[in-house]
Amino acid sequence: MKSLFKLLSIIIIIIASNSYSFAAEKVEYLKTDWSFKGLFGKFDRASLQRGYQVYTEVCASCHSMKYLSYRNLAEPGGPEFSEVQAKAIAASFEVTDGPNSDGEMFTRPGKLSDKFVMPYDNVKAAQAANGGAYPPDMSVLVKARGGGVDYIYSLLQGYEEAPSNVSLDDGVYYNKYMYGNKIRMAAPLSDGLVEYGDGTNATLEQMSKDVTTFLMWSAEPHLEARHQMGFKAIVYLIILTVLVYFSMKKIWSRVKSEV
Amino acid sequence: MSDHDYRPKSKVGQWFNDRLPLLTLANHLTDYPTPKNLNYWWTFGGILTFCLITQIVTGLTLAMHYIAHADMAFESVEHIMRDVNYGWLIRYIHANGASMFFLAVYIHIFRSLFYGSYKSPREIIWILGIIIYLLMMAAAFMGYVLPWGQMSFWGATVITNLFSAIPLVGEGIVTWLWGGYSVDNPTLTRFFTLHYLIPFLILGLVVLHIWALHVPGNNNPVGIDIKKPSKDTVPFHPYIVIKDGFALLMFMIVFAFFVFYAPNILGHADNYIEANPMVTPAHIVPEWYLLPFYAILRSVPDKLLGVVAMLSAILILAVLPWLDTSKIRSAVFRPLYKQFYWILVADVLILGYVGAMPAEGLYLLIARVATAYYFLHFLVILPVLGFKEKTLPVPLSITEPVLGGSPNLAAARNKESKIE
Numbered sequence A: 001m002k003s004l005f006k007l008l009s010i011i012i013i014i015i016a017s018n019s020y021s022f023a024a025e026k027v028e029y030l031k032t033d034w035s036f037k038g039l040f041g042k043f044d045r046a047s048l049q050r051g052y053q054v055y056t057e058v059c060a061s062c063h064s065m066k067y068l069s070y071r072n073l074a075e076p077g078g079p080e081f082s083e084v085q086a087k088a089i090a091a092s093f094e095v096t097d098g099p100n101s102d103g104e105m106f107t108r109p110g111k112l113s114d115k116f117v118m119p120y121d122n123v124k125a126a127q128a129a130n131g132g133a134y135p136p137d138m139s140v141l142v143k144a145r146g147g148g149v150d151y152i153y154s155l156l157q158g159y160e161e162a163p164s165n166v167s168l169d170d171g172v173y174y175n176k177y178m179y180g181n182k183i184r185m186a187a188p189l190s191d192g193l194v195e196y197g198d199g200t201n202a203t204l205e206q207m208s209k210d211v212t213t214f215l216m217w218s219a220e221p222h223l224e225a226r227h228q229m230g231f232k233a234i235v236y237l238i239i240l241t242v243l244v245y246f247s248m249k250k251i252w253s254r255v256k257s258e259v
Numbered sequence B: 001m002s003d004h005d006y007r008p009k010s011k012v013g014q015w016f017n018d019r020l021p022l023l024t025l026a027n028h029l030t031d032y033p034t035p036k037n038l039n040y041w042w043t044f045g046g047i048l049t050f051c052l053i054t055q056i057v058t059g060l061t062l063a064m065h066y067i068a069h070a071d072m073a074f075e076s077v078e079h080i081m082r083d084v085n086y087g088w089l090i091r092y093i094h095a096n097g098a099s100m101f102f103l104a105v106y107i108h109i110f111r112s113l114f115y116g117s118y119k120s121p122r123e124i125i126w127i128l129g130i131i132i133y134l135l136m137m138a139a140a141f142m143g144y145v146l147p148w149g150q151m152s153f154w155g156a157t158v159i160t161n162l163f164s165a166i167p168l169v170g171e172g173i174v175t176w177l178w179g180g181y182s183v184d185n186p187t188l189t190r191f192f193t194l195h196y197l198i199p200f201l202i203l204g205l206v207v208l209h210i211w212a213l214h215v216p217g218n219n220n221p222v223g224i225d226i227k228k229p230s231k232d233t234v235p236f237h238p239y240i241v242i243k244d245g246f247a248l249l250m251f252m253i254v255f256a257f258f259v260f261y262a263p264n265i266l267g268h269a270d271n272y273i274e275a276n277p278m279v280t281p282a283h284i285v286p287e288w289y290l291l292p293f294y295a296i297l298r299s300v301p302d303k304l305l306g307v308v309a310m311l312s313a314i315l316i317l318a319v320l321p322w323l324d325t326s327k328i329r330s331a332v333f334r335p336l337y338k339q340f341y342w343i344l345v346a347d348v349l350i351l352g353y354v355g356a357m358p359a360e361g362l363y364l365l366i367a368r369v370a371t372a373y374y375f376l377h378f379l380v381i382l383p384v385l386g387f388k389e390k391t392l393p394v395p396l397s398i399t400e401p402v403l404g405g406s407p408n409l410a411a412a413r414n415k416e417s418k419i420e
Helices: A002-021 A045-057 A070-074 A082-092 A122-127 A148-158 A204-219 A223-252 B011-017 B022-031 B042-067 B071-082 B087-115 B123-145 B150-167 B170-178 B185-214 B236-261 B288-300 B303-323 B335-356 B360-386 B406-420
Strands: A094-097 A105-109 B034-035 B234-235
Touching: A045 A204, A070 B236, A082 B234, A094 B288, A094 B360, A148 A204, A223 B087, A223 B236, B011 B022, B022 B236, B034 B236, B042 B071, B042 B185, B042 B236, B087 B123, B087 B288, B087 B335, B123 B150, B123 B185, B123 B288, B150 B170, B150 B185, B150 B303, B170 B185, B185 B234, B234 B236, B288 B303, B288 B335, B288 B360, B303 B360, B335 B360
Parallel strands: none
Antiparallel strands: A094 A105, B034 B234
16 A cells, blocks of 8 residues: 555656656746645736736737637636726727628727737738747747746846857847747836836836736636635545545455455 | 356346346456455556546547647637636546556556566456557547647657658658648548547457456466455455545546646646647657657667667567566566566666657667667566576465465475576
8 A cells, every 4th residue: 555655656756757857957947926826826816917917018019819808807717807897908909800791891899709909910920020030929828838937937037138158149138047048039027117007016026927927827717716626626535535445444344354 | 257147136137138138247247256365556457447438538528629620729729728618627637637547557567567467368368458558559649639739740740750761661651641741630630530539449448358357357466376256256346346446536636636736747838839830849759658668769770670669669568478488477476577577667767767858968878778678678587587586485375375285386396496
């Protein structure tokens, strides 16, 4: 019994460490206390709302978020804007719709059911506007990067003067957390770049944390439901396991044997 | 199979059973005499059945929402994750379920290796198991392609390209597999079709696997033949059912931990980037459960020989019953084999580790040594060990301690004197 446990845990550790092994060669990421980690991890609503503000005022001019809809902003487990707020946010965007009965495309204010408006019409247009680099879609960005939230959080704060032995082309910047240290995105955030409605001081660190929290939610919109259900499921399984264990002992007590 | 004289008690039951003996089958399954000394390593058969059914049920549900098209697959997976009710749960169970399935199957295989369950008269059970394992790998590989992320696309490209190593017809076969001149929509749709089909083939083989098991009955930790039914056996129900159930619940706790708290830890981050034929990822790695074979493939400098080595590493298992010449099944009574067994376990784990690393420098050297040892174990150590090893006295039955009259003991003693 014990050895089974031991071996299982060894195997799990090996498997888990395998997938992390690539990250190990890179720099240590900056750490912060994420509210959504852990058994009962939940998003910090205010941080999500501020994060949305940073995204929409800063990131959204280049980065799309094509899998999100405006209705998501009012759904439970997310930034939880009120429905009125979410409708107002949606209406502030011009959405192309159509064709109408005359066969013409037209624009109208966004609705809750619309997907987030894309900054560029297509990948080529995005590349053309960004010196050939395509600003990746941000919907699942934190899941698509090895270091996850810590990586994004660090990257946003990782801009530095390039060391003297590194030469940078035009439009390329030095970032100590980027793979290969060269990045085509200029430092997007700086102290006081946005003005938070709730009076929070918009430091680089604060904005990085808020927007990364927002990106975590956009990648895992059901994270809170998952954590809640997971806790219940595991508690249920443990209780059932204990009950079955004693039933098993009772049944096997009829046989002269070890279980 | 001693219970063919079973008669249902009710008239209706008798009428039905005379026409279709399902009740006889049910009776056989519940009464099935099982060695009473089976330890927890034997519970993984039941756990694997659970895994297969879980994968089929969650897979069917996912297939209702998934779109097998190169332009829509990635988006449809995101649709499942975001907008389908509990879609995230179903997908995470399915994705992590594959890992859990392989975790369980590796334990199941290594249990068999330790206790000699592949030996006569259980060779057919073993070979069916190897076929199931091969099909599992095919299903898992194709399943990993379906989300159409970067690792899906490039994994598919690398693996299908292996066929190009075949002389003369290789290139043609690859084009035929792809349905075009690169991995593209035709590849995705056929992989989806096959991914849907294979689990049902596995299901059929599992039925045969269990059928073949029920002819000689279970092996056991002592590895001796036992009389059935006897003092050494207990009926499958309720004894084994409850024990399997308990072990399954423990397994489900681990499973649930991954699904709810670390659903992406076993996957590769690159698979959340939509497939892009123009951008090759820095490292192309398969899922963890294929890494040992990937390491073997890359440890051979020649492409064709690498493929041959990788396939041989799996197929060699099919002839294992004839490579292992020892008459003693359980490693408990084989002190030398027991040590080599653990070396093999370490060897496979090392192969898995270097499989995840870049194939260069020290990693490549380790991979080559570990690959060589893997084949050495099966082709040299096992056959020789059967003749040379001084085995321990084997008991006559599970309930009785070692007695002088054991035929196995006599054989063991003979061997001892030969070696001395």
